[in-house]
Amino acid sequence: MNGLSVIVKTVTRWVAGFIFLYGLYIMAYGHLTPGGGFAGGVILACAFVLWLMAYGRKGSEQLLPYRAAANLDSVGALAFWALAILGLAAGGEFFLNVIQQRSPGQALHLFSAGIIPLCNIAIALKVCASLVVVTLLLAVLRVAVNGTDEQFKSEEAES
Amino acid sequence: MVHLLTLLLVFMIIGAILALTTKDLLSAVIAVGAVGFGCSVVFLLLKAPDVAITQIVVEVLTLVILIRATVGRREVTASGTRDRPGMAAVAALVLLFLVFGVMAMQGQPAFDFGTPVMARVERTPSAFFLANGLRKTGAANIVSSVLLDFRGYDTLGEATVLFTAIIGAVAVLRQRGRRSTASQEKGDAS
Numbered sequence: 001m002n003g004l005s006v007i008v009k010t011v012t013r014w015v016a017g018f019i020f021l022y023g024l025y026i027m028a029y030g031h032l033t034p035g036g037g038f039a040g041g042v043i044l045a046c047a048f049v050l051w052l053m054a055y056g057r058k059g060s061e062q063l064l065p066y067r068a069a070a071n072l073d074s075v076g077a078l079a080f081w082a083l084a085i086l087g088l089a090a091g092g093e094f095f096l097n098v099i100q101q102r103s104p105g106q107a108l109h110l111f112s113a114g115i116i117p118l119c120n121i122a123i124a125l126k127v128c129a130s131l132v133v134v135t136l137l138l139a140v141l142r143v144a145v146n147g148t149d150e151q152f153k154s155e156e157a158e159s
Numbered sequence: 160m161v162h163l164l165t166l167l168l169v170f171m172i173i174g175a176i177l178a179l180t181t182k183d184l185l186s187a188v189i190a191v192g193a194v195g196f197g198c199s200v201v202f203l204l205l206k207a208p209d210v211a212i213t214q215i216v217v218e219v220l221t222l223v224i225l226i227r228a229t230v231g232r233r234e235v236t237a238s239g240t241r242d243r244p245g246m247a248a249v250a251a252l253v254l255l256f257l258v259f260g261v262m263a264m265q266g267q268p269a270f271d272f273g274t275p276v277m278a279r280v281e282r283t284p285s286a287f288f289l290a291n292g293l294r295k296t297g298a299a300n301i302v303s304s305v306l307l308d309f310r311g312y313d314t315l316g317e318a319t320v321l322f323t324a325i326i327g328a329v330a331v332l333r334q335r336g337r338r339s340t341a342s343q344e345k346g347d348a349s
Contacts, residue, residue, distance in 0.1 A: 003277040021182035026212070031298040032207035036306065049223055070329070077322050084315060100297050113298035119307045120216075126318060130325040131220060137332045138224055 003056035012054035019047040027124040031113045037120035041127030048132050060136075069132045076126025083115050083122060164204060171197040184229045192222040222254045284309075 003009065027040025033119035089095030100114025110117075171194045180191035195218035202211035277283040288305050298304035309324050 012340070031300050031303045033300060035212055036209065036300070039209070039212045039216050042213070042220055046216065046223075048222055049220060053223070053227070057282060061243070073322070073325060077318060080315065080318055084311065095308075095315075097296060097308055102304050103299055107293060107297055108299050113296055113304070116296065116298050116303055116307045119311075123314070123318060127321065133325060134328055135220075135224055135336075137328060138228055 003059060004054050008054050010056070011039075012050055014049045016051050019050065020044060021048060023128075027120055028071075028117065029110070029119040031116045032108065032110070037114035037123030038121065038127055041124035042131060044124060044128040045135070048128070049135050050134075052135065064132060066133065066136050069129045072125060072129035073133060076122050076129055079122035080119060080126065083119055086115070160206070164201060167197050167201050167204075172202075185226065188222065188225045188229055190216060191225075195222070208301075 023040050023043030023046070025040075026035035026043055027037060030036035030040060046066055048060070051063055051078075084095045085099050088094045090096075090098045091101065097114040097116070100116075104110030104114070174190045174194040174197065174230045178194065181187050183191065193216065199211050199215040199218065202208075202214055275285075277286040277289075288309055289301065292301045292304045292309075293299060296304040298308070298310040
């Protein structure tokens with residue numbers, strides 16, 4: 001899988017950054033406007049998948065290696081869990097919005113609502129990383145589609 | 160408004176039937192994508208932008224993955240016989256739908272469709288969320304405040320389900336186990 005034509009690669013180079021930025025916006029403003037962690041994470045994953053389709057496996061490995069995506073997946077899940085535990089540790093209840101109770105921000109501003117934006121960021125990290133992992137598994141490594149194929153042969157030749 | 164919704168629903172039903180009946184896998188995937196986009200527009204018309212955004216974004220990503228997985232496939236046609244229990248179940252569901260439809264047309268629906276619980280019952284949790292969401296959580300988007308504050312357990316469960324699904328996919332599709340069976344078969348052949 002060596003990627004697509006020069007036209008697609010050039011357009012991808014222009015567009016992928018904007019898609020990524022839009023995903024960050026949907027994620028960060030999830031507590032104020034429609035959107036949130038899940039939708040933002042999927043849009044971030046869309047930017048990676050576009051890059052992956054245009055530049056092939058080698059190009060996407062430079063951007064986000066498989067191993068790093070798998071680790072980010074775990075980091076996102078653990079961060080969400082840690083935010084829930086934070087309520088238990090500091091306030092006495094699981095999932096208590098501690099930051100909002102201690103120092104409530106100004107409503108309708110970006111820095112408000114306590115742990116909700118932080119939870120959104122954790123979920124977006126988790127969803128983005130896991131979708132990139134699944135795309136790499138299903139569409140690029142092509143283990144499930146073609147069975148034993150060139151992937152193994154080339155790896156065996158390298159080792 | 161209702162006519163537009165009906166039109167979209169008919170479009171989605173046609174897309175779903177096409178996806179089931181067509182022999183070509185790529186056409187079936189594209190038909191499923193059309194159903195998803197119609198669903199997203201329906202959500203937008205019903206004033207649920209959060210769900211609409213999630214629906215359209217997930218639809219795009221799954222469509223890309225599915226097309227990528229089907230295009231390179233050697234056999235592009237699905238074959239197989241129709242199973243009679245499945246057909247019987249579909250026929251029973253259609254019959255049930257027709258009964259409810261006729262009852263609704265005659266103005267005496269079996270259930271109180273279209274009236275949310277919080278309009279019928281006093282002191283429901285959803286009415287409490289709507290009234291106190293901004294004051295209690297500080298989040299202007301009421302959906303976000305319900306998802307991550309009032310109903311945080313559900314979201315944690317959803318994240319756990321996603322995590323487990325990814326672990327299962329990685330375990331099934333990993334390379335190391337497959338490589339050993341491949342070399343085994345090679346050894347058997349030689």
